[in-house]
Amino acid sequence: MSQRVALVTxxxxxxxLACVERLSNDGLRVAALDADPQAAEACxxxxxxxxxxxxxxxxxxxxxxxxxxxxxLGQIDVAxxxxxxxxxxxxxxxxxxxxxxWMRVIAVNLTGPFLVCRAVLPHMLAQGAGVIVNIxxxxxxxxxxxxxxxxxxKGGVVxxxxxxxxxxAARGIRANAICxxxxxxxxxxxxxxxxxxxxxxxxxxxxxxxxxxxEIAEVVGLLAxxxxxxxxxxxxxxxGAFSAV
Ligand SMILES: NC(=O)c1ccc[n+]([C@@H]2O[C@H](COP(=O)([O-])OP(=O)(O)OC[C@H]3O[C@@H](n4cnc5c(N)ncnc54)[C@H](O)[C@@H]3O)[C@@H](O)[C@H]2O)c1
Numbered sequence: 001m002s003q004r005v006a007l008v009t010x011x012x013x014x015x016x017l018a019c020v021e022r023l024s025n026d027g028l029r030v031a032a033l034d035a036d037p038q039a040a041e042a043c044x045x046x047x048x049x050x051x052x053x054x055x056x057x058x059x060x061x062x063x064x065x066x067x068x069x070x071x072x073l074g075q076i077d078v079a080x081x082x083x084x085x086x087x088x089x090x091x092x093x094x095x096x097x098x099x100x101x102w103m104r105v106i107a108v109n110l111t112g113p114f115l116v117c118r119a120v121l122p123h124m125l126a127q128g129a130g131v132i133v134n135i136x137x138x139x140x141x142x143x144x145x146x147x148x149x150x151x152x153x154k155g156g157v158v159x160x161x162x163x164x165x166x167x168x169a170a171r172g173i174r175a176n177a178i179c180x181x182x183x184x185x186x187x188x189x190x191x192x193x194x195x196x197x198x199x200x201x202x203x204x205x206x207x208x209x210x211x212x213x214x215e216i217a218e219v220v221g222l223l224a225x226x227x228x229x230x231x232x233x234x235x236x237x238x239x240g241a242f243s244a245v
Pocket of ligand 1: 016036039056057136137182
């Protein structure tokens with residue numbers, strides 16, 4: 001059997017980078033997609049991944065990126081949609097969020113996974129198998145106060161995932177969403193290191209700590225390598241009990 005191939009978006013940093021490492025260690029060939037070309041390239045140096053510079057919110061770029069992965073690596077068995085943004089500080093409560101900020105957060109966080117799924121699904125359908133893992137957020141289940149666009153985008157990712165699972169399960173494709181709580185990555189580090197915000201955030205997590213990106217990648221690996229074959233349409237919460245209270 002040929003070596004399986006995983007496509008990872010947001011591969012250049014944080015959770016995406018941990019997924020590249022985890023999936024490479026699991027023996028998959030990995031295509032590392034990121035808007036930052038240098039960060040994508042670093043995945044080649046560190047893990048032998050195929051680097052692809054792409055903005056996941058751009059339909060044409062995503063189509064070309066998926067074509068390139070198929071051309072260079074021959075197949076796509078796993079698509080992990082990890083790329084995401086919180087938006088600037090202006091993307092806050094609904095009535096003050098600039099429309100452009102809303103559009104950008106939705107474009108990257110929700111339209112991005114849609115475009116990637118849309119591009120890889122015909123190939124997965126043709127091979128009769130495929131695994132999609134979408135990194136949503138606990139903000140897709142409970143609102144993050146003052147983060148209207150991010151919360152809405154992640155709720156959309158949870159439902160996009162269910163929609164794909166329902167539509168394609170009978171044709172060999174599984175789609176699951178992971179909802180991390182707070183993870184120590186460049187996205188969150190400035191908050192965690194802030195002398196006021198950091199302790200406040202930790203105080204809201206019953207387990208008393210944030211996750212390492214590898215703890216999220218571990219579950220992506222389990223889903224990708226077939227260790228959880230009946231997980232389909234699931235929303236897997238990894239949040240140290242944040243949303244349990
Ligand atoms: N860090 C957390 O606490 C946390 C919690 C829950 C969910 N998440 C989600 O996990 C995912 C990864 O977050 P992270 O913390 O690793 O963030 P990060 O900022 O460390 O990494 C995000 C990566 O995505 C890339 N990216 C951003 N916009 C892109 C675009 N338009 N096209 C392609 N690549 C793009 C960036 O260049 C970067 O390499 C995001 O979807 C985020 O919403 C993170």
